[in-house]
Amino acid sequence: MFISKRPAGWKTFRLALCALVLVPLVSPxxxxxxxxGSPSPNGAAIFNxxxxxxxxxxxxxxSAIVSIAGPNIQAxxxxxxxxxxxxxxxxxxxxxxxxxSVPEIRAVxxxxxQHLAVIPLQGGNLAEGGTLFRTHCAACHRTAxxxxxxxxxGINAPSLxxxxxxxxxxAIRWGPGPMPAFPPSVLSDEQLNSIVKYVTFVQHPPxxxxxxxxxxxxxxxxxxxxxxxxxLVIFTxxxxxxxxx
Amino acid sequence: MIRRIGRWFDSRLHLAQPAREALNHVxxxxxxxxxxxxxxxxxxxxxxxxxxLAMFFNGSTAHLIYHGPYRALDGVEMSAAYQSVLHLCFGxxxxxxxxxxxxxxxxxxxxxxxxxxxxxxxxxxxxRPREINWWIGLTLLVLALSNGYFGYSIxxxxxxxxxxxxxxxxxxxxxIIGPWLAFLFFGGRVPVDVTIPRMYGLHIFVVPAxxxxxxxxxxGIIWRQKxxxxxxxxxxxxxxxxxxxWPTYTAKSIGLFFLVFAVIAALGALVQIDPVWIYxxxxxxxxxxxxxxxxxxxxxxxxMRLFPGVNIYLGPYLIPEVFFPGILFPVLFFIVxxxxxxxxxxxxxxxxxxHVLRHPYEQPFQTALGCAVFMxxxxxxxxxxxxxxxxxxxxxxxxxxxxxxxxxFVAPAVTGIIVYGLCILSRHRHARGLERALESASAEGxxxxxxxxxxx
Numbered sequence: 001m002f003i004s005k006r007p008a009g010w011k012t013f014r015l016a017l018c019a020l021v022l023v024p025l026v027s028p029x030x031x032x033x034x035x036x037g038s039p040s041p042n043g044a045a046i047f048n049x050x051x052x053x054x055x056x057x058x059x060x061x062x063s064a065i066v067s068i069a070g071p072n073i074q075a076x077x078x079x080x081x082x083x084x085x086x087x088x089x090x091x092x093x094x095x096x097x098x099x100x101s102v103p104e105i106r107a108v109x110x111x112x113x114q115h116l117a118v119i120p121l122q123g124g125n126l127a128e129g130g131t132l133f134r135t136h137c138a139a140c141h142r143t144a145x146x147x148x149x150x151x152x153x154g155i156n157a158p159s160l161x162x163x164x165x166x167x168x169x170x171a172i173r174w175g176p177g178p179m180p181a182f183p184p185s186v187l188s189d190e191q192l193n194s195i196v197k198y199v200t201f202v203q204h205p206p207x208x209x210x211x212x213x214x215x216x217x218x219x220x221x222x223x224x225x226x227x228x229x230x231x232l233v234i235f236t237x238x239x240x241x242x243x244x245x
Numbered sequence: 246m247i248r249r250i251g252r253w254f255d256s257r258l259h260l261a262q263p264a265r266e267a268l269n270h271v272x273x274x275x276x277x278x279x280x281x282x283x284x285x286x287x288x289x290x291x292x293x294x295x296x297x298l299a300m301f302f303n304g305s306t307a308h309l310i311y312h313g314p315y316r317a318l319d320g321v322e323m324s325a326a327y328q329s330v331l332h333l334c335f336g337x338x339x340x341x342x343x344x345x346x347x348x349x350x351x352x353x354x355x356x357x358x359x360x361x362x363x364x365x366x367x368x369x370x371x372x373r374p375r376e377i378n379w380w381i382g383l384t385l386l387v388l389a390l391s392n393g394y395f396g397y398s399i400x401x402x403x404x405x406x407x408x409x410x411x412x413x414x415x416x417x418x419x420x421i422i423g424p425w426l427a428f429l430f431f432g433g434r435v436p437v438d439v440t441i442p443r444m445y446g447l448h449i450f451v452v453p454a455x456x457x458x459x460x461x462x463x464x465g466i467i468w469r470q471k472x473x474x475x476x477x478x479x480x481x482x483x484x485x486x487x488x489x490x491w492p493t494y495t496a497k498s499i500g501l502f503f504l505v506f507a508v509i510a511a512l513g514a515l516v517q518i519d520p521v522w523i524y525x526x527x528x529x530x531x532x533x534x535x536x537x538x539x540x541x542x543x544x545x546x547x548x549m550r551l552f553p554g555v556n557i558y559l560g561p562y563l564i565p566e567v568f569f570p571g572i573l574f575p576v577l578f579f580i581v582x583x584x585x586x587x588x589x590x591x592x593x594x595x596x597x598x599x600h601v602l603r604h605p606y607e608q609p610f611q612t613a614l615g616c617a618v619f620m621x622x623x624x625x626x627x628x629x630x631x632x633x634x635x636x637x638x639x640x641x642x643x644x645x646x647x648x649x650x651x652x653x654f655v656a657p658a659v660t661g662i663i664v665y666g667l668c669i670l671s672r673h674r675h676a677r678g679l680e681r682a683l684e685s686a687s688a689e690g691x692x693x694x695x696x697x698x699x700x701x
Contacts, residue, residue: 130317134403134531143403143524148535149632149642156636201317202523208334209345209517216637217404219630221518222540225352228508229283229360232353235504236279239497 043111046104050096051112059116068092075183077117077174082109119169124193126201132191133198136182144215145202153178161203165196172196272494273474273487277368279501280361286505287354288456294347295449301337303329304399304445306438315522323526326441327401330521346513351396353509355389355541362386366615368602369589370473376586378466381459383582388456390541395448397519397539399441404519406527407536410435411546418565419572436529473602482600535632545575547628551650606675609668617661624653 048057054070056062061072070093076082086105089095096105134143140157142148147159155178160168172192175181187195213220255261272278305325311318314335323331333340362382365371371379394412398405413435416427432439474480474487488494512518525531538546548570557564581588589611590596605612627634628649635642 125320126317127319127321130525131321131528134525134528138403138525139532139534143533144520147636149635149645151632151642151646154641154643156639156641159636198317205317205523206315207517207520209341209520210515212517212520215520215523216630216633218519218537218539219543219626219633221516222352222543222626224512224516224518225349225540226356228349228353228512229356231508232283232357232505233276233280233360235508236276236283236501239279239500239504240274240276 042104043107043109044115046100046108047111047116050099051108054093059112073112074117075173077113077119077170077181078176079106079109079113080176081174082112113170113174114166117170117173119166119173119189119192121165121169121193121196123190124195124197126194126197128191129194129196129198129201132187132195133202136187137195140179142215142217144205145199146215150178160199163199165200168196168199169193268489268491270468270490271471271485271487272490273472273485275475277364278472279497280357280364282498282501283505284354284357284361285460286502287350287357287509288460289502290350290506290509291347291354292453294343294350295453297343298333298347299449301329301333301340302326302399302445304442306401306441311526318522318525321526324401324441326399326445327521327526330400330402334522342510342513345516345518346509348397348518349512349516350509351389351393352518352540353505353512355386355393358382358386358389359541363615363619366585367605367612368473368475369599369608369611370602371586372589372599373586373596374470374598375466375473378463378470379586380583381463381466383579385456385459385463387579388452388459392448392452392456393539393541395444395452399445399448400519400521401441401527402521402524403527403531403533404521404524404536406436406529407533408538409440411536411538414565415567415571418568420559420562420564420568436527471600473600476601476604480601482598485600537629537633540626543629544622544625545571547625547631547649548574550631551625551628551646551653604675606668606671609665609672612668613661613665616664617657620660621653621657624649624656628653 047055047059051070054062054068055073056070059073059076062069073082076085083105085093086096086100086109100108133145137145140148140150141160142157145160148157150157157179163171169192171179172182172187172195173184182192184192213224251261303325307325308322309325309328311321311323311328311331313319313331315331318331330344333344335341365379365382394408398409398412409431413427413431416430417423419426430443431437432443471485472487474485477486480486488497537543549567552566552570554566556566557569592610593608628646631645631649632642634640635645638645
């Protein structure tokens with residue numbers, strides 16, 4: 001939803017914009033170079049200009065004893081949540097609806113969730129990840145991570161077959177929609193990495209037994225079994241015809 | 246040489262005469278009379294593959310740590326049962342193939358029984374004098390269903406653990422005797438360590454022995470009563486037409502055995518079934534809502550999903566809602582099936598012994614009823630996978646469930662009405678056709694009779 005295809009020429013445009021805005025400011029220019037490949041350098045710029053004074057340059061928060069001091073937002077993994085904060089201005093934070101355009105809000109929100117709130121993706125243990133996945137995620141996403149239906153909300157937990165590792169990691173911390181968020185107090189970075197490892201593994205598990213039938217479970221197997229029964233019934237007809245055509 | 250050996254045995258056992266008689270037995274020719282044989286041969290495959298599995302399966306719940314080729318479970322604590330299944334899948338040559346064949350054979354076994362029962366039902370083959378075999382057959386079906394449940398419940402994976410919990414709570418829901426029955430059966434509050442060994446004993450010994458005995462009885466009674474046949478020229482309630490057991494029938498039957506084996510082997514080799522390594526070991530913390538059973542129990546699961554959540558009190562006692570769809574419904578269903586021969590007698594006022602079958606269209610009501618019931622069961626079966634449908638179609642499971650709740654009544658009614666109409670039509674057409682055939686036959690002065698058929 002939040003990731004849309006950028007039009008061709010975006011990169012050039014982005015660089016031009018970057019230069020235009022940042023040339024006078026030396027230190028942010030260095031920053032821009034650092035994150036050259038990132039999708040939202042102007043997000044960084046906006047953040048540093050508008051938000052850093054309250055949230056700190058890394059989103060770590062500032063420790064002033066004033067009510068407007070922004071908290072640590074490094075655990076905000078949900079771009080929707082960040083956008084909401086920027087638009088509505090919760091508590092003592094001002095609203096930026098009249099200050100920033102919609103693309104700017106989006107860019108700064110992405111900057112917060114994907115650059116300040118990154119989770120180091122290393123370490124972790126596959127088998128432990130499997131165990132954690134079964135206890136924390138399988139109730140909704142099913143054991144094969146191919147998605148499940150939640151009767152109480154009517155919303156489906158999606159199949160995780162096509163999610164990249166950073167997206168999975170982000171979703172675990174963020175908890176989109178009816179999915180609970182798993183903050184570091186519940187799942188440490190190490191455990192989170194184990195889960196991400198397992199999800200990546202189960203996206204392409206070894207299938208020693210042949211076709212997996214989409215990991216749909218016994219109902220799909222039942223249909224396949226009935227195809228077997230039908231084939232055999234057709235065979236009996238064929239036998240009674242004397243084995244001819 | 247062979248003749249000499251034969252004579253040696255015969256002079257001691259005197260088998261030649263009865264064998265000759267047996268081989269002269271006539272069995273009618275029709276494909277629908279071979280459906281039961283598909284079940285029989287799947288059972289043979291089950292026994293063969295099951296014996297192999299029993300050499301490697303360890304029906305114990307002792308806890309240990311897995312170390313083996315399946316990386317994603319390396320170092321995970323699990324039951325010895327589950328560990329032995331993993332070893333069977335990844336360590337034993339052909340182990341996975343045999344395991345998958347065993348499971349597919351179970352699905353096909355019960356599927357073939359259902360098709361066979363349907364044939365018996367729609368052609369009225371359960372009528373006097375075959376009520377006993379109808380009951381034995383139904384009992385075989387019940388035994389097969391329960392053994393299937395035991396079979397996939399003992400593996401110790403997450404799915405089977407969830408299934409065991411469902412079975413346990415279903416049994417608990419029976420008013421008054423539920424807790425005792427559940428204790429007797431599961432040996433305590435599930436998950437408890439004694440359940441798997443207990444079910445394993447039932448699965449490999451008690452139930453297969455019962456099935457074998459009843460199967461022998463079933464076949465013996467068919468032998469004694471002779472097989473039924475479809476109505477046709479020269480076929481009466483006193484004769485039997487068809488081919489001799491030897492050689493024609495034997496050849497057909499052995500051919501069918503190979504085909505059954507081939508289909509099961511093909512499924513076992515090409516299509517994954519019950520991939521327990523994906524499910525992971527059973528862990529009471531890891532809840533798995535929406536666990537599906539194998540198809541032959543899925544209709545009960547579907548009924549439980551569609552049944553509305555209502556509280557019904559019996560005096561001061563609350564009857565848990567799973568009791569109605571989970572226990573009462575299947576029990577009543579089987580009671581009706583068991584009593585069906587009496588019901589048929591009641592509506593047809595016919596208590597004569599029959600050896601000639603009736604075509605389904607001759608009994609429009611019964612045929613329509615049977616088809617409606619099958620449609621009902623089919624919708625319930627689909628309902629057991631409502632979550633899968635919801636995810637696959639991207640709709641809410643609440644919507645899917647609502648649609649199925651409507652369909653479960655509408656689809657059988659529509660099916661019944663359509664089938665009833667078709668039966669009436671085809672009864673009419675057959676009556677006209679017969680009239681014409683008789684006219685032309687009497688005009689030419691001959692009666693049509695089947696070719697290559699032996700009458701006894």
